[in-house]
Amino acid sequence: MHRTHTCGELNITSVGLDVTLCGWVQKTRDLGAMTFVDIRDRYGITQLAFDTDDDADLRAQARNLGREFVIKVSGKVIERASKNLKIPTGEIEIKVSRLEVLNTAKLPPFLIEDETDGGDDLRMRYRYLDLRRNPVRNNLVLRHKMAQAVRRYLDEKGFLEVETPVLIKSTPEGARDFVVPSRMNPGEFYALPQSPQTFKQLLMVSGFDRYFQIVKCFRDEDLRADRQPEFTQIDCEMAFVEQEDVLEVFEGLIRYLFKEIKDLDLPSLPRMSYADAMRLYGSDKPDTRFGMSFVELNDLVKGQGFPVFDNAELVIGINAPGCASYTRKQLDALTDFVKRPQIGATGLIYLRYNEDGSLKSSVDKFYGPDQLAAWANAFGAQPGDLILLMAGVEEKVQKQLSELRLEMGNQLGLRDKNKFSALWVVDFPLLEWDEETARYHAMHHPFTSPKPEDIPLLDSKPGKVRANAYDMVINGTEVGGGSIRIFQRELQSLMFKHLGFSEEEAQRQFGFLLDAFTYGAPPHGGLAFGFDRLVSIFAGLDTIRDVIAFPKNNSGRDVMIDSPSKIAQEQLDELQLRLK
Structure with missing residues (x-):
């Protein structure tokens, strides 16, 4: 040495x-x-x-x-x-x-210190130097410790770590696949897995009743701070279980990680239905570190001659505690915030509950003191509070107010990265309507089991069918999701039918799984955690890039090795590919 x-x-x-x-x-x-x-x-x-x-x-x-x-x-x-x-x-x-x-070494292009003078682009170009800095290295040490803790916990619970293929078959559901041409099978392509979903279900058919894998997955989708074209999942599946069994085991995993890694005793995770999450927070991944849940005001505000409210499907609001002192400039800034194209609202109504007990709104022309007092009472507001209202089509206005709620949480310092609030969101819709394709799509994936009592609704009211699906949410981020799976060929075929597959298409795409179900498939279910997201939450980061050794940028490029890149004509010829 x-x-x-x-x-x-x-x-x-x-x-x-x-x-x-x-x-x-x-x-x-x-x-x-x-x-x-x-x-x-x-x-x-x-x-x-x-x-x-x-x-x-x-x-x-x-x-x-x-x-x-x-x-x-x-x-x-x-x-x-x-x-x-x-x-x-x-x-x-x-x-x-x-x-x-x-x-010897050349002078580095940025300071290799905790507080560096290098911007994101420069640090990504010289990532091997950036990795020498304590904050980035510590993130990877944290990632390693969490991976080892995951393996310890699941091993103690009887799970087997099994590797599944990386070169698989492209499927039409979900995000876009990355495809890989096959030289030995000209004109045919592999796909990189978006998830080991079908393979882990086949392992259940095979009798491996408890499987897990810390696995690379790939999705060719638009990127943001918590997305990368290649990412890592803690992928898990269990046989002979119901939903409650899965939630118990993997709630245990998360609580184990918080104790082992951060020495925090995370309380039992509450359950919230998808319907309640949308009604109270306008999001299926609510940040419950703070309150400001939605209050609906339809009965109190309609019929008073104010067209914005009278013509709206839904009028809802939040109570921002202690914000009645906001200036007109601050209120205008909030209005500009919700009008941004990413949010798309047309405006914002406010009601100040002043410290002296007086009430002042931006719609005093239409509503008198008694009516405004009824609004304040509906919110449980106190002197000094600020009520912010929005109106519109239900689904849109819920999402718009959700963004405003998070912004107010940021402004009031309520989204503390050192505070952790976790919950399960359950009872998701099985299907969601897509206007572009004019058909239903699986909200999670086509292998998710419907609630048995809702199966009769598949033909008459498919949008009302609930799924045996569940997401774990921590601090407003979905860190994991899964479902109880379909395990009978007949029900899986029915699901494919409602997703617009012909029998021939279903057999061509998923015949291997349908056939496997005829050989004694057990009831099974599981979930997958987004490992990169989970580590970033433990590290208190807003982006997953700094918990990945060699990440891509927001354009999906690795600027260090200049990838993706063009390939030689000889390689294209071998693969019998021709570029336009």
């Missing part, structure tokens, strides 16, 4: 040891009679001391070290005269007797 110790493990008990360290030069300080060098590896930083009186040549060598030089030093551990108690090694230093430069 080049080294006897790492740069983070020596302390006051190590004084007197002869040691050899290897690492990167963090910085040098020339103080006249002495030269000090900080050497860094992934474990920490240790100060090196070079004394002219002992070896002038060695000190001259130290003076010529540049940032990020890779060095090897040997010497004796001594007690520091000027201690730095902020770091584990801050009470000692190495009195160096030998220095070897293993490799």
Whole structure:
């Protein structure tokens, strides 16, 4: 071994040891009679001391070290005269007797320090340098610890880790596939898996009653802060279970992770129906760290000659506590916020409940004091509160007010990254109507089981059918979702029919699964956690990029290796592909 110790493990008990360290030069300080060098590896930083009186040549060598030089030093551990108690090694230093430069380095394009001067694009281009910084490295250490904890928990629960194929068959449901041409089968293509869904169901048919996999998945979809074209799932499936069994096991996993990783005792997760989540928060992934749940005012506001309310399908609002003092400029800014194209609202109505008990609204022309008092009473408002109202088509206005609620949560400091609120959202609709294709699509995927009591509605009221589906939500982010699966061929065929598949199409696309169901498929269900999202929540980050070693940017590009890229004509010819 080049080294006897790492740069983070020596302390006051190590004084007197002869040691050899290897690492990167963090910085040098020339103080006249002495030269000090900080050497860094992934474990920490240790100060090196070079004394002219002992070896002038060695000190001259130290003076010529540049940032990020890779060095090897040997010497004796001594007690520091000027201690730095902020770091584990801050009470000692190495009195160096030998220095070897293993490799020189160019000056990095940004500071490799906790607070760097490098922007996102520059850091992504030189990601291998960015990974040397403590915050990014610590995120990957956290990711490793969480992965190991997941494996421990699931192993103790009898789960087997099984790898499933990466080159699979493209399917028409879900997001767009990444496709891979086959040289040996010209004109035919593999797809990269969006999920191991059908394979894990086949494992249940095979008798592997408890499966999991920490697995790479791929979706060719538009990107945002919590999406990447390739991402990692904790993928799980169980046989001979009902919904409650699945929720119990994986609620246990999340509570185990919070205890193991953050030493937090997460309380039992409450359950909320999809219908209640939309009614109270306008979102199927509500952030329950704070209140401000929706209140419907249809009965109180309609019929008073105010066309915005009279013509609306739904009038709803939130109560922002302590915000009655908002200035006109602040209220205009909130109106501009909801009018942004991403939100699409036409306006915002407000009611101030002033500290003196008076009420002032932006629609005083249409509503008198008694009516405004009834509004305040409906919200349980107190003097000093601000009520914000929106109106429109139910589905749209719920989503618009949801965005405003989150914005108010941000402005009031209620979305604390160190506070965690988790819940299950259950009883999702089985199907959702798509205007573009003029047909129903599976809200989760076509293998989700309907509630048995709702199966008769498939023919008459398909939009009313509820699914045996569930999502886990933490701090307003969906971190995992799953369902009880269909396991009878007849019901799965019926589901395909309602999704617009002909019998021939269903057999061609999913015949292998339908056939497997005829060989004794057990009842089964499971879920998948978005591992990148989960780690980012534990790390207190808004983006998943910094918990992935080599992420893509918002355009789906790896700017470090310049990918995706064009390929040689010879490769295209081998694959019998022709570009337009």
